[in-house]
Ligand code: KG4
């Protein structure tokens with residue numbers, strides 16, 4: 001790692017939710033980074049019967065799959081463990097059972113192979129992905145919209161993040177999943193709501209646009225979820241048309257509200273970085289797969305003179321390439337040190353430790 005001309009290869013491990021993933025990413029000085037392998041095993045089938053991720057089932061599935069996934073990632077990359085310069089594992093935030101499986105496995109491999117270990121914040125993986133895919137320069141804005149997170153983060157540098165907005169109640173993916181469940185659509189809800197919404201009338205139900213027009217930059221989706229429940233109850237028994245119309249109306253409300261909320265942070269970025277000619281907003285998280293949401297964000301970016309960058313879908317959703325890449329970024333930035341072997345997984349681990357939890361957070365605290 002000291003020799004500047006040497007290639008850095010990092011093995012990444014990701015187990016924070018319901019994907020078991022491993023990847024090898026390489027960086028040769030002066031060249032573009034290269035994803036040598038990226039293996040992702042989704043547990044969707046294990047959890048589908050329960051309508052959501054069951055933590056105990058997830059942890060057990062990670063235990064069963066992880067060794068094989070790591071072996072496959074190494075084999076696909078053409079590298080052996082001996083060729084790898086460091087091991088980077090997600091250490092939080094997420095479901096603690098899965099985090100323990102991933103981090104303990106990484107500790108065992110790193111100590112057996114005599115390799116440095118990096119404990120990576122999963123959100124940092126999402127935050128730095130645009131540099132892996134697009135070589136984006138700092139600073140830029142990240143909108144992370146997944147099942148567990150809805151936030152806007154200013155990415156100023158490696159390890160230098162400032163959360164500008166977050167949800168004060170549900171995460172957006174969670175709102176999609178709960179809406180799907182109420183309407184009897186299968187898990188995971190997001191893709192099914194989007195599919196059904198295609199045939200629906202988005203103007204039939206006038207759902208609220210939570211916080212639209214508010215000077216506060218945060219997000220809220222709980223009220224929208226309640227409005228969906230009321231509409232579904234009032235229209236019951238639901239025909240296919242009713243379900244499609246509710247989905248279309250919900251998706252429109254969400255797209256509209258999201259675009260409005262994002263505009264606050266775009267304006268703030270403009271004010272704080274007036275010298276940046278072509279600022280960028282990047283999106284990450286499963287919800288970023290939604291076409292109507294992408295279009296709404298793209299339009300809002302265009303109106304505000306921002307570039308809209310959406311990494312390829314397989315790098316928007318959970319994967320280990322982003323964890324390996326965060327490891328490389330940390331090594332390059334001289335932040336690779338610290339005793340990762342003593343690191344205890346953290347179910348809650350905000351990227352920006354300084355930002356206080358928001359008011360009105362849910363029972364389990366803000367979804368930071
Ligand atoms: O990033 P992700 O794969 O996992 C984490 O939550 O970390 O995101 C999954 C979330 C789920 O809530 C799922 O319903 C949502 O992303 N999602 C979508 C779509 N595809 C996945 N939501 C809306 N539209 C989609 N097409």
Ligand code: ZN
Nearest residue numbers: 146285317318
């Ligand atoms: Zn994620």
